[in-house]
Amino acid sequence: MSSVISVSNLSKVYGSGFKALNNINLDIKRGEIFALLGPNGAGKTTLIGTICGIVNPTSGSVTVGGHDIISDFRAARAMIGLVPQELHTDSFETVWNTVSFSRGLFGKPKNPAHIEKVLKDLSLWDKKDSQIITLSGGMKRRVMIAKALSHEPQILFLDEPTAGVDVELRKGMWEVVRTLQQAGVTIILTTHYIEEAEEMADRIGVITKGEIILVEDKAGLMQQLGKKRLTLQLQHKVDAIPPALAPYNLHLADGGREITYDYDTKGERTGITSLLSDLRNAGIRISDLDTEQSSLEDIFVSLVRKS
Amino acid sequence: MNWRAIQAIYLFEMARTWRTLLQSIVSPVVSTSLYFVVFGAAIGSRITEVEGVSYGTFIVPGLVMLSVLTQSIANASFGIYFPKFVGTIYEILSAPVSYFEIVVGYVGAAATKSIILGLIILATAGLFVPLHIHHPWWMLTFLVLTAVTFSLFGFIIGIWADGFEKLQMIPMLVVTPLTFLGGSFYSVNMLPSGWRTITLLNPVVYLISGFRWSFYEIADVSVALSLGMTLGFLAACMAMVWWIFRTGYRLKN
Numbered sequence: 001m002s003s004v005i006s007v008s009n010l011s012k013v014y015g016s017g018f019k020a021l022n023n024i025n026l027d028i029k030r031g032e033i034f035a036l037l038g039p040n041g042a043g044k045t046t047l048i049g050t051i052c053g054i055v056n057p058t059s060g061s062v063t064v065g066g067h068d069i070i071s072d073f074r075a076a077r078a079m080i081g082l083v084p085q086e087l088h089t090d091s092f093e094t095v096w097n098t099v100s101f102s103r104g105l106f107g108k109p110k111n112p113a114h115i116e117k118v119l120k121d122l123s124l125w126d127k128k129d130s131q132i133i134t135l136s137g138g139m140k141r142r143v144m145i146a147k148a149l150s151h152e153p154q155i156l157f158l159d160e161p162t163a164g165v166d167v168e169l170r171k172g173m174w175e176v177v178r179t180l181q182q183a184g185v186t187i188i189l190t191t192h193y194i195e196e197a198e199e200m201a202d203r204i205g206v207i208t209k210g211e212i213i214l215v216e217d218k219a220g221l222m223q224q225l226g227k228k229r230l231t232l233q234l235q236h237k238v239d240a241i242p243p244a245l246a247p248y249n250l251h252l253a254d255g256g257r258e259i260t261y262d263y264d265t266k267g268e269r270t271g272i273t274s275l276l277s278d279l280r281n282a283g284i285r286i287s288d289l290d291t292e293q294s295s296l297e298d299i300f301v302s303l304v305r306k307s
Numbered sequence: 308m309n310w311r312a313i314q315a316i317y318l319f320e321m322a323r324t325w326r327t328l329l330q331s332i333v334s335p336v337v338s339t340s341l342y343f344v345v346f347g348a349a350i351g352s353r354i355t356e357v358e359g360v361s362y363g364t365f366i367v368p369g370l371v372m373l374s375v376l377t378q379s380i381a382n383a384s385f386g387i388y389f390p391k392f393v394g395t396i397y398e399i400l401s402a403p404v405s406y407f408e409i410v411v412g413y414v415g416a417a418a419t420k421s422i423i424l425g426l427i428i429l430a431t432a433g434l435f436v437p438l439h440i441h442h443p444w445w446m447l448t449f450l451v452l453t454a455v456t457f458s459l460f461g462f463i464i465g466i467w468a469d470g471f472e473k474l475q476m477i478p479m480l481v482v483t484p485l486t487f488l489g490g491s492f493y494s495v496n497m498l499p500s501g502w503r504t505i506t507l508l509n510p511v512v513y514l515i516s517g518f519r520w521s522f523y524e525i526a527d528v529s530v531a532l533s534l535g536m537t538l539g540f541l542a543a544c545m546a547m548v549w550w551i552f553r554t555g556y557r558l559k560n
Contacts (some may be wrong), residue, residue: 052401056555073308073402082401088394092326104315109475124473 001025012058020046022210036202044190081148085159091133106151158189316412363436368519369491383417383461406552417458446521459544495527
């Protein structure tokens with residue numbers, strides 16, 4: 001798949017000396033949903049802001065659809081719809097006017113039919129003549145998405161789209177995002193809800209302290225996720241794993257008082273039953289056992305800690 | 308050129324004007340009428356004539372300029388400060404619009420509003436005193452140039468300001484005094500010579516003088532100088548705006 005956004009050696013140092021982005025390299029593929037995960041202050045919003053033209057980069061370059069974001073900013077920005085994290089709205093405008101304004105701002109001719117479709121898709125049609133100030137938080141969020149979609153972008157940035165949004169609405173938002181992807185729109189979303197990334201993304205990138213520390217297919221990450229570890233506490237210390245148990249690939253821990261066994265929950269059989277009977281045959285007695293699952297959250301937390 | 312974007316920004320700003328019609332149009336008209344009552348009636352009864360025209364008539368161009376200056380600055384500074392304040396500026400900055408187009412949209416709307424206002428005040432003045440405009444085209448030229456120049460100046464203030472206090476500071480502490488001391492209500496020739504020299508350092512003198520000349524053919528300084536100073540100030544504001552956008556000052560950092 002060809003990449004639609006290409007970020008190379010991008011850095012941003014703010015006037016205060018704070019280094020928000022440190023030599024970022026990232027390619028976003030056309031048509032994918034890319035989730036950018038990271039703790040607060042990791043540089044997610046600065047990265048998006050730089051790609052969209054809101055923040056001037058200190059060094060490095062970005063192309064969008066092959067257009068440089070500085071020398072060819074018109075072509076680059078015309079492709080992008082941006083939904084920022086904060087609810088920035090013109091309180092006194094009506095929904096219809098503010099969404100139409102966005103379309104004009106992006107240089108597109110008037111198209112009431114398209115605006116109507118966007119508002120209907122986002123369940124805002126019956127609010128089209130309401131002033132934005134009268135809407136609830138969730139509706140305002142959808143108005144901002146409508147503004148971003150008003151000019152038919154090929155790329156949509158959603159910065160924390162479901163922060164502070166109730167479960168019902170979050171599911172609705174995911175639905176909208178999927179429909180957009182089917183229509184060929186590339187979507188980049190930032191989130192710190194792991195489950196959101198799990199649910200939505202094709203690929204996941206992890207950013208912390210201004211650096212991208214991991215980019216991987218979600219499938220690959222999920223494979224790691226499917227792994228579970230069984231820990232068996234032994235009644236008596238053993239010095240070595242009996243050769244008969246070699247196929248299980250067991251590990252000794254806690255000075256011979258524990259045996260650990262890694263298995264795949266997604267496999268047809270986990271092998272636990274036969275392991276337990278083989279252990280008994282080998283004369284190893286168990287006092288206790290427990291299992292743990294490595295979640296995306298664990299991977300994420302350990303990655304962020306390590307960096 | 309993204310004409311649709313210019314149109315969108317311009318119409319958005321004008322819509323804001325119509326929404327706030329009362330404070331935009333009515334209050335300057337009321338305050339101008341008050342000037343007429345106070346200055347025209349109270350002082351005008353003592354100063355009967357200035358350089359061949361009645362005092363009430365003499366102050367009309369100055370009053371129009373006073374409103375155009377302050378309203379241009381107020382409109383334009385608020386127009387760009389408000390999106391910065393509420394955060395909606397993100398959309399302007401991420402849109403495929405050039406800086407030039409942004410300025411044309413915002414400054415164009417602010418200038419339009421203050422030109423309309425200037426003409427309304429002129430019409431209001433016509434109810435109090437007889438008006439005669441010798442050079443209507445020059446009058447309009449000075450009106451438009453001043454409105455555009457000071458809207459640009461207001462735009463700069465709006466970008467520079469990072470709080471409502473700063474937004475008010477320059478208009479209150481600099482522009483209003485300069486306007487009052489710029490010959491709105493008197494002829495510079497009426498001042499003692501020492502003060503006259505100092506007054507000539509005030510850029511507003513040139514604006515008002517040129518504007519008044521277009522009405523009555525009386526001027527404190529030559530018309531060419533008035534025009535030159537106005538264009539010079541316009542150029543200075545443009546250079547400043549160009550620098551702001553080139554560096555991303557207070558917008559993209």
